[in-house]
Amino acid sequence: MNDLTEQLRERVLAAATARAPLRIRGGGSKDFYGNPPSGEPLETGGHRGIVAYEPTELVVTARCGTPLAELEAALEEKGQMLAFEPPRFSPLPAGERGRGRGEAGGPALSPNPSPASGRGELGATVGGAIAAGLSGPRRATAGAARDFVLGVRLIDGRGEVLRFGGQVMKNVAGYDVSRLMAGALGTLGLLLEVSLKVLPKPAAEATLRFELPQDKALEALNRWSGQPLPLSASCWCDNLLSVRLSGARAAVAAARERLGGEALADADGFWQGLREQQADFFRGDAPLWRLSLPSKTPPLGLPGAPLIEWGGAQRWLRGELPAAQLREAAAQAGGHATLFRAGEDEKRRAGGAFQPLAAPLMEIQRRLKQGFDPQGLFNPGRLHPDL
Amino acid sequence: MGASGEQIQLGEAEVERLVAGLRRILAADELLLGREEVTPYECDGLTAYRQQPLAVALPAREEQVVEILRLCHGLGVPVVARGAGTGLSGGAMPVAQGIVLSLAKFMRILDIDPLARTARVQPGVRNLAISEAVAPYGFYYAPDPSSQIACTLGGNVAENSGGVHCLKYGLTVHNVLGLRVALVDGTVVEIGGTAPDSPGYDLLALMIGSEGMLGVVLEATVRLTPKPQLARVAMASFDDVVKAGNAVAEIIAAGIIPAGLEMMDKPATRAVEDFVHAGYDLEAEAILLAEADGTPEEVAEEMAAICAVLEKSGASSIRVSRDEAERLLFWAGRKAAFPAVGRITPDYLCMDGTIPRKHLAHVLTRIAELSREYGLRCANVFHAGDGNLHPLIMFDANRPGEIERATEYGGRILELSVEVGGTITGEHGVGIEKIVQMCAQFSPEELAAFRAVKAAFDPPGLLNPGKAVPTPRRCSEYRLTGSARQG
Numbered sequence: 001m002n003d004l005t006e007q008l009r010e011r012v013l014a015a016a017t018a019r020a021p022l023r024i025r026g027g028g029s030k031d032f033y034g035n036p037p038s039g040e041p042l043e044t045g046g047h048r049g050i051v052a053y054e055p056t057e058l059v060v061t062a063r064c065g066t067p068l069a070e071l072e073a074a075l076e077e078k079g080q081m082l083a084f085e086p087p088r089f090s091p092l093p094a095g096e097r098g099r100g101r102g103e104a105g106g107p108a109l110s111p112n113p114s115p116a117s118g119r120g121e122l123g124a125t126v127g128g129a130i131a132a133g134l135s136g137p138r139r140a141t142a143g144a145a146r147d148f149v150l151g152v153r154l155i156d157g158r159g160e161v162l163r164f165g166g167q168v169m170k171n172v173a174g175y176d177v178s179r180l181m182a183g184a185l186g187t188l189g190l191l192l193e194v195s196l197k198v199l200p201k202p203a204a205e206a207t208l209r210f211e212l213p214q215d216k217a218l219e220a221l222n223r224w225s226g227q228p229l230p231l232s233a234s235c236w237c238d239n240l241l242s243v244r245l246s247g248a249r250a251a252v253a254a255a256r257e258r259l260g261g262e263a264l265a266d267a268d269g270f271w272q273g274l275r276e277q278q279a280d281f282f283r284g285d286a287p288l289w290r291l292s293l294p295s296k297t298p299p300l301g302l303p304g305a306p307l308i309e310w311g312g313a314q315r316w317l318r319g320e321l322p323a324a325q326l327r328e329a330a331a332q333a334g335g336h337a338t339l340f341r342a343g344e345d346e347k348r349r350a351g352g353a354f355q356p357l358a359a360p361l362m363e364i365q366r367r368l369k370q371g372f373d374p375q376g377l378f379n380p381g382r383l384h385p386d387l
Numbered sequence: 388m389g390a391s392g393e394q395i396q397l398g399e400a401e402v403e404r405l406v407a408g409l410r411r412i413l414a415a416d417e418l419l420l421g422r423e424e425v426t427p428y429e430c431d432g433l434t435a436y437r438q439q440p441l442a443v444a445l446p447a448r449e450e451q452v453v454e455i456l457r458l459c460h461g462l463g464v465p466v467v468a469r470g471a472g473t474g475l476s477g478g479a480m481p482v483a484q485g486i487v488l489s490l491a492k493f494m495r496i497l498d499i500d501p502l503a504r505t506a507r508v509q510p511g512v513r514n515l516a517i518s519e520a521v522a523p524y525g526f527y528y529a530p531d532p533s534s535q536i537a538c539t540l541g542g543n544v545a546e547n548s549g550g551v552h553c554l555k556y557g558l559t560v561h562n563v564l565g566l567r568v569a570l571v572d573g574t575v576v577e578i579g580g581t582a583p584d585s586p587g588y589d590l591l592a593l594m595i596g597s598e599g600m601l602g603v604v605l606e607a608t609v610r611l612t613p614k615p616q617l618a619r620v621a622m623a624s625f626d627d628v629v630k631a632g633n634a635v636a637e638i639i640a641a642g643i644i645p646a647g648l649e650m651m652d653k654p655a656t657r658a659v660e661d662f663v664h665a666g667y668d669l670e671a672e673a674i675l676l677a678e679a680d681g682t683p684e685e686v687a688e689e690m691a692a693i694c695a696v697l698e699k700s701g702a703s704s705i706r707v708s709r710d711e712a713e714r715l716l717f718w719a720g721r722k723a724a725f726p727a728v729g730r731i732t733p734d735y736l737c738m739d740g741t742i743p744r745k746h747l748a749h750v751l752t753r754i755a756e757l758s759r760e761y762g763l764r765c766a767n768v769f770h771a772g773d774g775n776l777h778p779l780i781m782f783d784a785n786r787p788g789e790i791e792r793a794t795e796y797g798g799r800i801l802e803l804s805v806e807v808g809g810t811i812t813g814e815h816g817v818g819i820e821k822i823v824q825m826c827a828q829f830s831p832e833e834l835a836a837f838r839a840v841k842a843a844f845d846p847p848g849l850l851n852p853g854k855a856v857p858t859p860r861r862c863s864e865y866r867l868t869g870s871a872r873q874g
């Protein structure tokens with residue numbers, strides 16, 4: 001446990017005086033994400049520790065520099081979890097190696113045996129996970145990172161320590177500023193502490209596998225999602241559809257019977273590999289695009305074979321693809337495209353990592369940034385050149 | 388009591404231009420003017436606070452809403468959006484120098500997409516109407532405020548409303564995917580959508596629970612939930628509220644997230660039983676309702692686990708609903724708690740604090756002490772699963788000084804909620820009612836951040852001004868006098 005609030009605040013105040021932008025950095029595991037970072041590095045790793053954990057209140061509060069692995073281990077001890085399954089994108093801690101890279105989960109998705117993929121030398125932190133706002137396989141049914149944020153403590157661009165939300169499940173006092181921080185990539189403030197809703201781990205899980213072409217898999221996923229089935233994750237790649245069921249023993253057993261398919265043996269390793277993008281599909285240096293779409297969008301017919309998650313709502317593509325065409329196709333379908341992993345040049349050519357926003361929405365975002373960080377100190381340009 | 392909040396003053400000429408403009412945009416029966424006509428709109432569910440607006444607009448088409456906003460923006464006239472007016476914090480109470488913009492005529496369900504599990508609805512659609520419309524497809528809309536037969540989706544979005552099933556299925560914020568919103572100057576934008584994780588800041592999170600202060604909701608796209616095959620509810624009696632509170636913690640410690648988990652104390656149970664005849668145990672100090680849903684096998688497994696915990700926690704009796712009719716009856720009592728209390732008292736104030744559940748015993752003891760101190764009765768209804776407590780303070784507005792005493796008593800309860808690490812409002816919103824207690828929960832800098840959010844969406848500050856976020860002046864007065872007692 002280490003409380004560096006004062007030191008961090010002094011750094012922000014000094015930066016404000018010098019008008020010198022800061023690059024907020026936890027474990028560095030998501031350095032690749034968003035537009036290239038700039039500014040004087042401000043490491044948050046020292047500000048760590050679980051401040052409060054009440055299993056029966058379903059709430060945990062941790063300092064931003066707490067390793068995600070440490071937090072998840074503490075929850076695991078009480079049979080609970082972060083249901084949005086935030087990806088760490090960093091080497092798994094030694095104790096968990098075995099689980100993350102067990103038996104190959106299938107030819108196309110065997111977890112990457114080499115952790116040395118240059119993806120973050122330190123472990124992912126809680127602050128970074130919330131700032132990035134990324135969610136893992138369970139997202140389609142359990143909810144996204146933002147859905148589990150209950151409260152935050154942050155330092156704004158004036159060096160003020162502010163608290164929003166709290167450690168309770170329901171709270172409508174004031175605007176929901178805590179959720180706003182999820183996915184803001186640290187551009188509105190330095191997150192000191194976050195309070196998250198946690199959930200019990202399911203009593204039982206099973207993964208089923210089906211051989212299906214893309215259109216049939218999408219159709220099946222959408223159909224199943226509309227039924228009272230305990231679905232908790234899905235993945236389609238190379239004509240193989242994998243579906244995870246989680247819940248009460250009886251519910252999982254009944255759903256298995258109903259859906260058929262083949263049981264997957266090392267399911268944990270498979271989903272872990274997917275969550276951490278260590279599966280074969282994600283290997284190599286080719287740019288990685290993420291398409292976020294309404295789940296029932298039919299196959300888009302874009303170049304390359306996708307990997308599909310979240311019941312059809314998240315689709316990954318590899319390669320140097322025409323950014324304009326991808327963004328147009330995604331927008332047409334009611335979604336958006338992110339250049340998730342790529343070199344700086346590639347991101348520049350794509351007009352930035354993220355899909356541009358409609359002008360009036362951009363105007364609101366600019367004013368929000370101005371309100372929280374009037375001098376533009378925090379992570380300038382990381383989310384958008386203007387923010 | 389009247390409180391218009393904002394100090395906007397319109398000259399006679401501006402009022403004339405406003406009325407002329409509204410007449411151009413609206414048909415005669417879509418515009419209410421004059422004291423008698425606007426009176427039904429002078430308050431929401433919090434009837435102690437009233438204010439006459441300049442006019443009430445009842446448009447039926449989106450273009451009219453846009454034009455009204457443009458007109459008001461041009462003239463600097465405040466606009467208070469309104470749904471069904473069931474809000475309990477005065478959020479929809481008019482502003483003296485402004486108009487009420489009722490969305491009540493926007494009652495169409497625009498689209499139901501069973502494959503995508505979504506529905507797109509207009510803001511005036513009633514909460515329950517969605518579940519009714521999608522039932523044939525095997526779906527329902529999960530957030531179920533007790534006011535669901537009347538309250539609108541626009542109001543639900545503005546308050547981030549919850550219901551008895553929110554512990555498992557989430558609040559409005561977890562079930563609304565996208566909004567079509569008219570900004571203060573009439574610009575129409577789409578916020579969020581059915582594709583996950585919109586780029587940029589999560590404006591949807593800000594819109595939900597924003598009490599009509601950031602934009603006017605024109606459409607909402609909501610997530611539909613597959614109806615479980617079966618649901619059963621256990622009703623347990625306890626001779627001590629503390630035991631009931633502990634039982635809640637034990638259920639969660641056992642790894643169970645019930646579909647509903649609600650508690651009522653003796654005064655609430657008695658009021659309800661008289662009204663609904665649900666068969667509640669009138670001797671119990673507290674009654675706990677815990678619901679399991681899912682497949683029949685799942686429900687059997689979970690219900691057995693719930694009952695085992697209830698027994699271990701010292702329940703004096705447990706009844707499990709035998710069929711759907713009985714399940715609905717058990718819930719009917721809980722859902723009718725507010726009107727039931729309304730029958731036994733001329734007036735009541737419904738508080739809405741949320742507390743960490745472990746402090747329940749302390750908070751209930753303090754509430755009982757305060758009840759004696761103020762000489763006012765109080766019944767407690769509790770969304771036990773998520774710590775959201777609704778003390779119902781009973782009073783008679785016709786007796787001199789009682790409303791002031793009730794308000795002060797309520798303020799003390801809210802401050803108590805903040806003291807134990809909770810919040811002044813879990814689901815009813817700040818509105819005008821709890822605006823003073825915002826100064827207890829937030830620092831001046833935090834309140835300034837809220838004002839910055841407001842200004843980012845609504846630079847001239849015309850949407851529902853004077854609600855939810857107190858002015859710095861109001862808070863310095865509050866801090867000088869110390870607490871709600873003088874507030």
Ligand SMILES: Cc1cc2nc3c(=O)[nH]c(=O)nc-3n(C[C@H](O)[C@H](O)[C@H](O)COP(=O)(O)OP(=O)(O)OC[C@H]3O[C@@H](n4cnc5c(N)ncnc54)[C@H](O)[C@@H]3O)c2cc1C
Pocket residue numbers: 431432467468469470471472473474475477478479490510531532533534537538539540541542543544545546547548549550551598599600602603604605725726814815851
């Ligand atoms: C008996 C009773 C039981 C209740 N039970 C619950 C409960 O279980 N859970 C719960 O959460 N609440 C409950 N409530 C409170 C209330 O019903 C909710 O807050 C509801 O969401 C309000 O909806 P409404 O349509 O009546 O909104 P209104 O009261 O008309 O307005 C509420 C707020 O929403 C704004 N607004 C309305 N429409 C729009 C729009 N289109 N765009 C922008 N802003 C808009 C208004 O300006 C106002 O600030 C209860 C109320 C009563 C009277």
